[in-house]
Amino acid sequence: MRTRVDAKFKHELNKFGAEDWSHCFHCGNCTASCPLSENAALFPRKSLRSIQLGLKDKIISNPEPWLCYYCGDCSEKCPQGANPAELMKTLRRYLISVYDWTGLSRIFYTKHWFEIMVLLVFGIIVGISLSIFNPNAIVYELNAAGGVKINEMFPVATIHLGDLIMAAFVSFFLISNILHMWYRVLLKPKISVPVYLYFTELFSLVYQFVSQSKFSKCDANGRKYWASHWLLMSGYTIMFVLVVVFLPFFQTETIYAWYEPQRLLGYYSTFGILFGLIYFSIGRIKKTTEKFKFSHLADWLFIILLFLTILTGILVHFFRIYGLVEFTYYMYILHLAILVPMICIEVPFSKWSHLAYRPIAIYLFNLKKKAENRSYETNPELAVN
Amino acid sequence: MEDIKIGVYVCWCGTNIAKMVDVEDVSKEMKKRPNVILAKDYKYMCSDPGQDMIIQDIKAHQLNRIVVAACSPRMHELTFRKALENAGLNPYMFEMVNIREQVSWVHTNRQEATRKAKALIAGAINRVRWHSSLDKRSVSINPSTMVIGGGISGISAALKIANAGIEVFLIEKEKELGGMLKHIDLSFPHFQNVQEIIQSKKQLVSDNPLIKVFTSCEIEDVFGYVGNFEAKIKCNNDSNTLKFGSIIVATGLKTFDPSPLSNYGYGRLKNVITSLEFEQKLKQGEILTEEGEEPRHIAFIHCVGSRSTENHSYCSRVCCMTALKQAKQAKMVVPEAMVYNLYADMRSVGKNCEEFYAKSFNQDHMFLMFNHQKALPKIMAANESDNCNLIIEVDELLSHEDLEVPADLVVLMVAMEAHEEAKNISHAVGISMCGNDFYIERHPKLDPFSTTTAGVYIVGSCQAPKDIPDSVAQANAAAARILATIIKGSAEVEVTTAEVNEELCCGCQTCVNVCPYTAIVYDADKNVSVVNEILCKGCGTCGSACPNGAIKSHHFTDQQILSQIEGLMQMSFELEEEIL
Numbered sequence: 001m002r003t004r005v006d007a008k009f010k011h012e013l014n015k016f017g018a019e020d021w022s023h024c025f026h027c028g029n030c031t032a033s034c035p036l037s038e039n040a041a042l043f044p045r046k047s048l049r050s051i052q053l054g055l056k057d058k059i060i061s062n063p064e065p066w067l068c069y070y071c072g073d074c075s076e077k078c079p080q081g082a083n084p085a086e087l088m089k090t091l092r093r094y095l096i097s098v099y100d101w102t103g104l105s106r107i108f109y110t111k112h113w114f115e116i117m118v119l120l121v122f123g124i125i126v127g128i129s130l131s132i133f134n135p136n137a138i139v140y141e142l143n144a145a146g147g148v149k150i151n152e153m154f155p156v157a158t159i160h161l162g163d164l165i166m167a168a169f170v171s172f173f174l175i176s177n178i179l180h181m182w183y184r185v186l187l188k189p190k191i192s193v194p195v196y197l198y199f200t201e202l203f204s205l206v207y208q209f210v211s212q213s214k215f216s217k218c219d220a221n222g223r224k225y226w227a228s229h230w231l232l233m234s235g236y237t238i239m240f241v242l243v244v245v246f247l248p249f250f251q252t253e254t255i256y257a258w259y260e261p262q263r264l265l266g267y268y269s270t271f272g273i274l275f276g277l278i279y280f281s282i283g284r285i286k287k288t289t290e291k292f293k294f295s296h297l298a299d300w301l302f303i304i305l306l307f308l309t310i311l312t313g314i315l316v317h318f319f320r321i322y323g324l325v326e327f328t329y330y331m332y333i334l335h336l337a338i339l340v341p342m343i344c345i346e347v348p349f350s351k352w353s354h355l356a357y358r359p360i361a362i363y364l365f366n367l368k369k370k371a372e373n374r375s376y377e378t379n380p381e382l383a384v385n
Numbered sequence: 386m387e388d389i390k391i392g393v394y395v396c397w398c399g400t401n402i403a404k405m406v407d408v409e410d411v412s413k414e415m416k417k418r419p420n421v422i423l424a425k426d427y428k429y430m431c432s433d434p435g436q437d438m439i440i441q442d443i444k445a446h447q448l449n450r451i452v453v454a455a456c457s458p459r460m461h462e463l464t465f466r467k468a469l470e471n472a473g474l475n476p477y478m479f480e481m482v483n484i485r486e487q488v489s490w491v492h493t494n495r496q497e498a499t500r501k502a503k504a505l506i507a508g509a510i511n512r513v514r515w516h517s518s519l520d521k522r523s524v525s526i527n528p529s530t531m532v533i534g535g536g537i538s539g540i541s542a543a544l545k546i547a548n549a550g551i552e553v554f555l556i557e558k559e560k561e562l563g564g565m566l567k568h569i570d571l572s573f574p575h576f577q578n579v580q581e582i583i584q585s586k587k588q589l590v591s592d593n594p595l596i597k598v599f600t601s602c603e604i605e606d607v608f609g610y611v612g613n614f615e616a617k618i619k620c621n622n623d624s625n626t627l628k629f630g631s632i633i634v635a636t637g638l639k640t641f642d643p644s645p646l647s648n649y650g651y652g653r654l655k656n657v658i659t660s661l662e663f664e665q666k667l668k669q670g671e672i673l674t675e676e677g678e679e680p681r682h683i684a685f686i687h688c689v690g691s692r693s694t695e696n697h698s699y700c701s702r703v704c705c706m707t708a709l710k711q712a713k714q715a716k717m718v719v720p721e722a723m724v725y726n727l728y729a730d731m732r733s734v735g736k737n738c739e740e741f742y743a744k745s746f747n748q749d750h751m752f753l754m755f756n757h758q759k760a761l762p763k764i765m766a767a768n769e770s771d772n773c774n775l776i777i778e779v780d781e782l783l784s785h786e787d788l789e790v791p792a793d794l795v796v797l798m799v800a801m802e803a804h805e806e807a808k809n810i811s812h813a814v815g816i817s818m819c820g821n822d823f824y825i826e827r828h829p830k831l832d833p834f835s836t837t838t839a840g841v842y843i844v845g846s847c848q849a850p851k852d853i854p855d856s857v858a859q860a861n862a863a864a865a866r867i868l869a870t871i872i873k874g875s876a877e878v879e880v881t882t883a884e885v886n887e888e889l890c891c892g893c894q895t896c897v898n899v900c901p902y903t904a905i906v907y908d909a910d911k912n913v914s915v916v917n918e919i920l921c922k923g924c925g926t927c928g929s930a931c932p933n934g935a936i937k938s939h940h941f942t943d944q945q946i947l948s949q950i951e952g953l954m955q956m957s958f959e960l961e962e963e964i965l
Binding site for chain 2 (some may be wrong): 052
């Protein structure tokens with residue numbers, strides 16, 4: 001069954017990372033230099049070829065872009081300056097918009113003003129709900145320890161409920177999108193996977209998610225990048241769990257000692273996230289390595305929103321402890337007005353979704369590889385397709 | 386017989402010979418041979434001091450025969466013959482033995498190699514005793530030149546020669562001069578207007594009174610030899626006889642007809658055309674399908690008729706660049722069209738051509754690679770639902786996928802072939818063709834525009850596929866060679882020719898029939914064969930064919946050859962006895 005070439009397809013990708021890959025003449029240096037590419041997954045040249053030929057079905061069912069961790073070696077080696085590293089990133093953005101059955105991702109990635117507008121409007125709605133429609137007024141009295149009575153202004157139970165609704169919303173879309181991804185990668189191409197493999201490969205899924213060891217295989221800066229990313233990820237995860245699951249434990253009027261878990265965990269998270277953010281920001285501004293050279297709006301939004309969330313969170317924390325009532329009140333509203341849109345939009349529909357897609361992609365790829373039961377190492381010619 | 390005094394020189398050739406042949410031992414051994422006055426070995430015989438040594442020795446010892454054992458005679462036979470001349474000896478009193486290519490470079494056992502060298506030189510020593518003086522022979526040169534073919538090569542050569550004040554006869558088969566360039570719109574890689582170029586050249590030709598142009602003319606026959614040719618040409622119904630001294634053959638090319646290739650469907654499917662036909666559309670400034678519409682998809686398929694075992698094995702050299710040029714022009718004429726380049730390899734040779742290729746990479750130009758030896762693309766008529774005229778099926782190599790390419794117009798980059806008249810011209814003029822019907826050059830690297838027929842030169846695509854700059858360069862080179870010959874005023878011809886002993890000849894004419902150069906004629910009055918010494922190349926075929934032994938091949942007489950064999954065998958036996 002022959003596939004028709006489609007010259008127009010690559011124009012669709014321009015919005016996801018405006019690069020012109022027509023200069024690639026397929027010398028293969030990129031794939032040869034990629035430390036993560038293997039016989040069962042030869043990238044990035046194959047993906048680049050699919051784009052040049054407009055083989056949309058092949059691109060949509062291919063999990064390989066998620067196996068790339070953007071060390072940038074391929075772009076450094078490319079004799080034509082065709083920038084295959086950015087291609088893989090563009091494909092990741094594109095695939096995010098494909099897996100999202102709502103179509104919102106696509107609009108967010110291609111129409112920048114729309115995403116910013118939605119975030120703003122959403123933020124304003126949250127802000128208004130918490131202030132004007134808040135049945136609880138500002139409480140100027142301080143508690144016994146001298147801290148602000150935050151749970152009277154913003155009752156934990158209500159906020160916790162809100163958090164759980166937000167988590168459910170995000171989970172619903174993430175999970176449905178993951179199922180869509182599974183459909184695209186395994187079901188539609190009719191790759192049959194024995195059920196037992198779904199269980200045996202789970203271990204590596206969890207291990208990859210937690211350790212992110214593939215980062216360190218990438219490039220000379222691998223260790224540094226892996227450490228920064230791991231700090232950010234672990235910080236974010238701990239904070240997310242504290243806020244969504246343990247909010248009553250975390251949002252407390254008691255002022256505990258700094259080494260108590262409520263504060264210590266919070267400080268670790270804050271440190272981890274800030275460290276990562278600063279490392280990435282400096283990299284993107286100074287364009288120090290290949291992976292930092294090209295920034296899409298989604299990359300900066302991620303950094304800016306998260307940074308603002310952390311900043312407002314730090315301020316809320318200290319204002320509360322030092323009894324600055326009005327500052328606490330308004331900063332808390334601002335904190336949520338940033339945090340809620342960020343989580344609701346960025347996690348299921350934008351860059352954040354990589355937290356799910358990447359480990360799942362590795363998982364699905366391993367299933368595919370084992371199911372096809374081919375020995376790519378001894379029969380490399382099987383690898384070409 | 387005079388007192389034979391032979392000087393033998395064995396060359397080390399640096400380490401080329403010395404590493405495998407014990408040259409000192411060889412020269413010592415050769416000193417013992419009869420008639421050898423001296424035998425020396427030296428590092429580089431061909432060098433100035435080496436040659437001087439021969440000259441000094443000839444004068445000092447009154448040597449009258451020289452043997453040099455060194456590299457191939459093709460390298461330095463002329464060098465040493467000149468040295469003999471400088472010393473006052475006839476250059477043919479010399480024999481060269483090849484102990485490099487024939488001994489040192491092909492053997493691995495030093496003792497065996499040394500013995501073989503000794504045997505070969507002993508043979509040469511025997512032979513050279515029977516050498517006789519041969520005088521040089523030259524013929525006068527008629528400066529007029531005939532150029533066969535009025536394309537860019539022929540015109541360039543004609544102009545160069547005429548500008549030096551020499552009369553040129555420019556013979557062209559078509560009604561108009563210009564050759565293949567008449568059909569080209571713009572050239573690669575700089576997009577120069579070819580029509581303007583060819584028009585200005587034609588103007589220069591017609592302005593030059595020394596160039597006599599004969600259009601709509603064919604060559605009937607050519608007689609003679611270098612410096613003294615005569616030709617009969619037929620123009621419409623008039624015949625002309627021309628006399629000239631040199632010939633430039635510039636018959637040019639024609640394009641391959643892709644009809645036999647069923648996978649492309651040329652002639653059977655609509656909208657499948659050749660690159661030449663597409664060039665006509667570009668000249669008209671309009672690209673339309675057979676249905677009169679602008680194509681949305683234009684595909685170029687490379688290597689049609691080239692690089693194939695069934696058609697032509699060679700690469701036609703210019704088609705890759707032509708395809709890139711035509712693709713770029715297509716985008717200029719039909720900006721919305723999508724262009725596809727189906728190639729086997731991309732060969733962008735020539736100045737600025739790679740840069741032109743690099744600039745072809747853009748979003749609306751798709752490159753697809755196929756295997757020209759295993760799987761050629763296949764063109765089929767499309768269905769209604771396909772939304773295009775044709776579908777090209779290609780097993781694409783860079784993606785390893787079986788793909789379909791939509792096309793409204795397909796351009797086949799057809800091979801370059803020798804002109805259909807080339808064979809007739811080769812017979813008329815007396816030059817050879819290779820299996821691909823291109824003329825054979827004298828030396829593929831060092832003399833690609835001469836032939837083994839003195840006075841006849843081949844320029845342009847008739848020698849091998851090439852582009853305009855190389856054709857012009859070749860034409861100018863041939864013109865320069867001819868002008869040099871004219872300045873010299875005479876041309877040397879071969880002296881090691883055959884001679885018929887009229888007393889022994891019985892008039893059987895066997896030699897006339899076997900001579901590949903038609904250099905022997907039968908004299909009916911005397912009932913003997915007579916060799917034309919100018920045409921004779923000294924191949925020796927007649928001498929071996931003659932049943933009466935009436936033909937003597939100068940410098941290859943029976944006596945010389947037999948004594949060489951004797952010397953070689955004698956030395957071999959002596960050396961074998963030594964081993965035993």
